[in-house]
Amino acid sequence: MEIYLPIAEISVHWLVLLGLGAGVGFLSGLFGVGGGFLLTPLLVFYGIPSAIAVATTLSHITASSISGALAQWRRKAVDFTMAAVMSAGGLVGTLVGVWLFSIMRQQGQMDLVVGLSYVVLLGIVGGIMLNESIATLRARMGADVKRARPVNHVWIHGLPFKMRFRQSRLYISVIPPVVIGFVVGALSAIIGIGGGFIIIPSMIYLLRMPTNMVVGTSLVQIIAITAFTTILQATSNYTVDIVLAAILVAGGVVGAQFGVRVGAKLRGEQLRLLMALLVLAVALRLAWGLVVTPQDVYSIAFGS
C-alpha cells in the first residue's frame, strides 16, 4: 500500500513506515530512550530525504516521551525547575541549530554532517555503554573489577548564578544545565535526536541529580525541545511532513508500550549490552557509508 507524502513529495509504503515506527518505538520502550538516533538513519536508508527525516523524527520522539513523562509525573519524579532551566538553554540551542541546519542544506553538506555527527556520538555512547555493561557482567561472574566512582566536579560548585532545585535537593549554578540544554537543543535541530542519551549521563555524572528524578526530568525536557524544534523546522525550513509524522507516531506509541512491558521482564545488564551493540552497529553502518568509495561520485538535488 503506497501513500503520497505531501511535503517529502514521494510515495512510500505506509505499512513499512508504520512497522519502522513500531519497531523503533518498541526499542525505545525497551531501553528507555527516545529512539531518534535509530529512526532518523533508518528513514534515510529507506529513502526519505535527510532534511525531512531529521525534522519529522522529532514528532515521534515527542509522542513516545509523553506517555513516559506522564507516568513519571504521577510518581512525582519530575524536577520541573530543572527541566525549565535546561529547556531555556535548549530553546536557544534549537534556534542556533535550525539556523545551522538551513546553511548546511544550502551548502549540500546535510548528509555529511548528519553522518559524521551520528558516527561520533553513537560511537562514543555505544563504546561507553559496552564497556560498562561488560564490566558489570564480569563483576557478576566474580571477577575483581574496580567500580569507577563518579568524580566530584569541584569546578561546577565554583560557578556563579546558583539556584535551588528543590525536588532534586540541589543548590548549583544554572550554567551547567543551561549549557547541556543548549547543546542538546542544537543537536536535536541538526541531527533529529531527543538527546536522552546525552542528558541522562550529564544529569547523573555532572549535575549529580538523584537517579529517581533523572528519567522523568529528562523526558519533560525532551518533550519541550522536540516540540519547539518541530515548530521551528516547520516555520523556517518547511521540512516537517505531517503525514509521515502521523504514521511514525501511530506505530511508535503502540510499539513503545510493548517495549516497556518486555523491558520490565529482562535484566538490566543484558538490556544495556544489547543496547550498546545496537548503537555500535548503527554507528558502524553509518561510518561505512562515509568511507566506502561511492558507486557514483555525483549526486543531484533540486534547487528552487
Add this chain to the structure above:
Amino acid sequence: MRKLAAVLAFLAVCSPAAAQDLVSGVSQDQIQITSNYTGSDIVVFGAIEQKGADQDRDVVVVLRGPETQIVVRRRDRVAGVWINHDAARLNGMPSYYYLASTRPLAAVAPAPVLAGEGIGLQNLAPRDVTSHHDFRPFWQAALRKMRAEGFYNETAGGVEFLSGSLFRAHVPVPASVARGQYNVEVYLFRKGEVQSAQSTPLFIDQTGLERRLFNFAHTSPLGYGLAAVLMAVLMGWLSSLMFRRPL
C-alpha cells in the same frame, strides 16, 4: 480507453478533411495527485496525413515537465571521508522528460536537426549554469542521474502506428514528479526534417488532503508546526490512556 477509441474513430472520419498533416490529442489535460497516487499513464494519440507509400515518416512524442534547477554535486575523498566538494547549478532543466519515438532518434533525424529543435536527452541543455568548473561533466552526470531515477527517458519504439496514419504512445507519469504545467509535444518528421509540431499543456497538481496539507505547511507554517506537535502529544497521551492497564 473507450474515450480514446471514440476520439480515434472521430479522427479517422475527420482526417481526410483536415488540412493539417498532423492532428494529435492527449487522453487527459490534467492529473490530480491524491494520497493513493502511485503513477499513471497518459495516452498521446493522433493521425498524420498519408502520402503514398510513406516509409520515411516518424513521430516523436515528448512529455516535458516544468523547469527546475538541478544542483549537481561531486564528492571527493577528504581525509578518508567522501564529502561533497564541487557543485554546479543547472538552471532551466526540465524536471521531467519522457521521449517516445517510432524509431531510435539517430534514425529519425540527423543530430544537428535534433539539436536545433531541442529534441532528445543529449539536447537538454541548461539555460544558464552557476559553476566554478567546466560544467559539462556535471551536466552529463545530471542526465545520467535523472535517467536512473526515472525522470528522464528515451524510448525508441514507444510510438506505434495503429494503421498507416493513426499513431499512439503511452507516456508514464510516475508518482514522484514535480507539480506544475507540463507540455505534451508531438513532432512529425519526414525525411529527417520536422514537418509539423504540436504542443498541448498538461497540468499536474496535488489535490484533496495532500494539496490542503501542502498549502497549510507553506501559508501558515506556525499553525502547521503546532498541529504536528499537538498530534504527537495527543497520540502519546491517548496511547498511555489505552495501555494504562497491563497487557
